Each structure stands twice: as C-alpha cells, then as structure tokens.
Amino acid sequence: MSTTAPSVQAPAVPRTATWRERISNPWGRPRFLAITTWLYILWSLLPVLLAIRFAFNSGRSRTSLQGWSLRWFWEDPTLSVFNDPTLQQALKHSIELALIVMVVAMPLGTALALGMRRWIGPGSGVANIVLLLPLVTPELVFAVGMFLLFTTAFGFIGLGTTAQAIGQVTFTLSWVVLIIRGRLATIGKDVEEAAADLGAPPMHVVGRVLLPLLVPAMAASLLVAFALSIDDFVVSQYLASGADTTTVPMRIYSQARGGPTPALNALATIMLLVSLLALVLAYVVFRALTRGEQSDRGSAFKQLATDLG
C-alpha cells in the first residue's frame, strides 16, 4: 500500500520493458517477419551458392571441396566450358534461341494485347481465357502436343530450332500479353480518347501515345521472354532434332547422368551471370526511359517489378 501511493505522483521513471512487451510491441520493428524473410532468402540462395562454389572447384568432384581454380571455365584443355565443344554449342544455342524468342514474342504479344483491348463483343471473353491458358497448362502436355504437331500436321517445319522457337514463343506470348495488358490498364482509355480528340488518326494514337507509354512494359516482357526461354527444358527437349539443337538445360540434364564434371556448374554459373546481366540492363534502360514520369527515386524499379508481375 505505502509503496504504490507515492509512485502515482512520482515523475515517470523510464521503466525497462518486460520481455513480453519486447516481443509483442506493436510499435517495434517486425523482428519475426525480418528473421523469417532472411531465413527464406538464405535458404533459397544456398543451392545456387553451392553450385557456384563447385564451379570453381579444382578437383573433378562435384560433392567434395577441392580448392579453387578456373579449371572448369577455360583452363582445362578438353573438359572446360570454353574447350568442350558440346557445352559451347549448348550455350550458343540457348542464347540464340532466347534471342529469337525475345524478338518474336515481344512485338507479337504487344500487338495481341492492343488488339484484345480494342476487341469488345462476343468471343473476346473466350479469347482472353484461351490466351492465358498456357500459364496453367502442364508444360509436358503442351510439349507433347507440340511434338505431335510438328511431326504430323506441320511436318514440313519438322523438329529443330524453328520448332523450338515456335514452341517457346507460344507459351511466352501469354506472359508478354499479361505484362502489356497490365500496363495498358494503368494507362487508361482517356489518353487514347484525348489523342483522337486532338485529331490523331487511329494509327497515330498507337504510335504517338500508346507505344511510347508501353516501352517500359515492352522492355520488361523482353526480359521475361529471355528468362523463360533460357530456363525452358521440356519444350526444347521435345522439339529438339539433334546435337546442334541441344540447349544448356538439356546438356546439363543429360551429362548429369553420364560423367558429370564441375564444368556443368561453370556452365550454369555463366547462364546465371547472363540472366543477371539482362536484368541489370533492363533496369538501366527502364530507368532511362521512364525518367521524369515519376519523381521519386527507386520507383523505376518498383514499376519494373510491377510490370514484371
């Protein structure tokens, strides 16, 4: 009794928080959230880091650490990525294919997205769903179908690079359309109407207003197309015609069963670098293109991230 009474009038003494308050303080930093996030990031990076580590292994093993070297990149006269013609061929073909897919899927997807926006009426709803179908179809089913198509009805095309490119463009297109349409939705119809109102014929509305506003999304979809193609295994595998149409994922998969060497890790590391480079490049280009559209820094990245879905 006598101890509680004066403490009411006493000036507030900074009281050390109980540990219960520390844990459940709603004004504090969300520690658990941060810890969980970092744990997840570490966990997801771990296999990648491990794979990269073994790319620099000086021994032949892909399981035990044997010092550091660049042997599997180019120093080894026969087995390194640089000197093994099969690995080199796979890398070349993968990048070639990815470039073709990028350059075909982006303009095609953009045109499709613009067309879908104009198309109101019966059928447009169905077309919408069909366009997005490849996003959810099992890739294997899609690839088997494609394989049958190119060996029967479209036999004149046959298997090989062309078939692989067509196959990859087909499913990449859905992503491109998704990205472009997302951006179109934020652009809004009123800008188009304003341009027409000011005298611009339909082609100019697209050329002078819509396309410039779509450039960031187009850059994003280029990147996505590239990444999807580089990553693709199932479609490339089914539609390949021989050694010269083997992609990196296919090569890694087949060699992993034969005599795997850290050269495969080196190859994967190179692919990772190429992808990262593409991302950085896209970001730089994006920043340059959207300058002035947003005022705050870092928003370009956010916009890119939104456009990437």
Add this chain to the structure above:
Amino acid sequence: MSEGDIRLVGLVKRYHDVTAVDGIDMHIPAGEFFTMLGPSGCGKTTTLRLIAGFERPDDGKILLDGNDMSRTPPHKRRVNTVFQSYALFPHKSVHDNVGFGLRYQRVTKAEAERRVQEACAMVRLQGLEHRRPGQLSGGQQQRVALARALVLEPPVLLLDEPLGALDARLRLDLQVELKRIQEQLGVTFIYVTHDQDEALTMSDRVAVMRGGQIEQCAEPRELYEAPATAFVANFLGASNLVPVSVTEANGDGARLGLGSFTLRAETCALPAGADAVAMIRPENVRLEEHGSQGENRMPGMVEEVVYLGFHQEVRVRLATGTLLKVDVPNEADAIEPEQGDPVSVHMPPKHLRVLAADAAVPAAHTTAAVEQVPAA
C-alpha cells in the same frame, strides 16, 4: 456567320437495356456558355461523349453549323474535349502536350510554335513548358488540358467536369478563368457538371437533365427563380416543397389547400383539383410573430435553429405537420427565434410556385440541396 452552332436532334444512346440518352433535342447557338447539369447517371456525360464522337448514337443527329457529324470519327470532328481526368500524355512535356494536335492542322512549324506559346500564355503556364505532367499540380495539369484543346481553335469546346478533381479554392479561381477565356475567344462551351454553383455562376444557359432527358433548359436566374418542375427546384439550391391541392385556378393565380389552410399563389399552370407541390425558397419565407394576421400566413413552432454565419436556418413545424425551412438573415434588429417558440410564417404569393407533384422527388419534409455525388 460565326462558327460553333450545335444542334442535337432526337439523340438516343442505349447500352444494352439501359437508355442513357433518351431523345434529346437541344440548340446551342455559337458562342454560348452552355451547361448540362444533373445527378450521376442522368446522361449528361454520355451526351457530351456523343458530341465528341467517343460514342456512336443509336438514333438522332448532331449538327455542327448545320452539318450532321454523328457518323464522323472523333479525330475528324472540329470539337475538342477537356477531360475530368485531364488525360495528359505523361511521356510528353507541357509544350509537346499542347502542340500535339497542331500536327494535324496545316500550320508551319513557326506558326505552331507561336500558337503553343500563345495558348500557354492564355492559361498562365509560361515557364513550365518543359516540365512533364507528373511534375505539375492538379490545377496546372488542368490548365495544360485546356491549352491543349484551345490551341486548335475549335469552334466548340466540350468540358467534362473539368474542375471535379480540384479543391474548392482552386475551383473558384478556375471558374473565373474559364469564363474569362470563353468570353475572350467567343468559343461555344458545352460544360458538364453536377455542381449547381458552378452551373449557376458561369453559364449563359443551363439544361437540367434527368434520366437521359432534359428536365428544363433556361438561364440560371429563371432556373432558380422559376423552376418548371419539382425536380429542378429540388436539385438547384435549397427549397421547400409543400404538398398541396389546387382548389381554384384562374388567370390571376390559384388557391391552394393545405390542411384547413388556404394559400394563394400568383401564378399556376395546373388545373383545379390537381395534386401539386407548392415551392418556396427558404430565403423568401418571412418569419413573423405568433398571431400575426393576413393572407398566406400559417402558425407553426420552431423546431430547430442552425447558425450558419451570415444567416441562420430555422426549421418550423407548421400546424399541418409540414416542416418548413426558413432563412433568417442575421441583421441587427432581427428577431431571435428559439427552439420551441410559436411563430407565424408568411409565404408571399409571388414567391409561391405551384408545380406538379413528383413521386420521385421527396416533398412534405423540406430537403436540402441534393447530395453532391462525385463523377457522373
């Protein structure tokens, strides 16, 4: 003959089973500041979009200086629009936004440059030509939108709630400016708004719309003082709508029955026996001491007094149960009514208007100005 004469003939627009514009006939002479006013969904914006060419009418004609343009695509119509959302091109500078449409007019580079400068000067945007729209305030963006349309020197300018997204202070400034520009250029303005103050202060004529049709089209003063329908009276400003029955009607006016009381109105377009509402503006009702005698006086009791600065709004419950709103100016020698005071209200015959009863417009209890709903 000056350009910019717009005539709408039997204009109809349907969306599936909804008729947005239901047979509008309207004539807007060149150089007029014409406003379409109405609540959300009354068809005012659709009518404007039909004139601009963004929508195709299902029936009717749109004549600009006598030529039907209802089948002309928007980019070939000599009308320009200022959008509520501004619809500026975010990737172009102010200068390029304003100059956008000049490319489609036969003007030299130097001439185009001069006109862009002139347009920017007219809306007071000098010095901001190289900014992007994202770096401008809402009011400045609206000025760019205005300059972009005016630079083409259209005979008719369409404005779709152009001040809707701005704060009250800026709205007043831009209202004055819009009116100045319109008078200076002599361009026909067709203005869409749901804001009655905006409509009354700027317009030469106002069309009050309802359900895709024009309820009344008149000058602001006539619209306010002599509304043709209960809907117009209710939508424009505050009004008292008292349900009455017309007991006697002749050239000199009418006698109206309200419970056991009789009121006289100076004008009446309705025949005897009709159900009607008597409309009187709160500022025209006089508050007198209890027991004062004379025609059109009724006893009542003060139910509520709301202080509003330069005046107070007194709500009086009449003996018949009707609630009447009275505006009492805060003058030095005004009587100070208090809640519960018995009073007498005087409704001068010349201010009493007899309108047809309208089931959709709430009567009996007086209603304040219609709630302001953003966007049509």
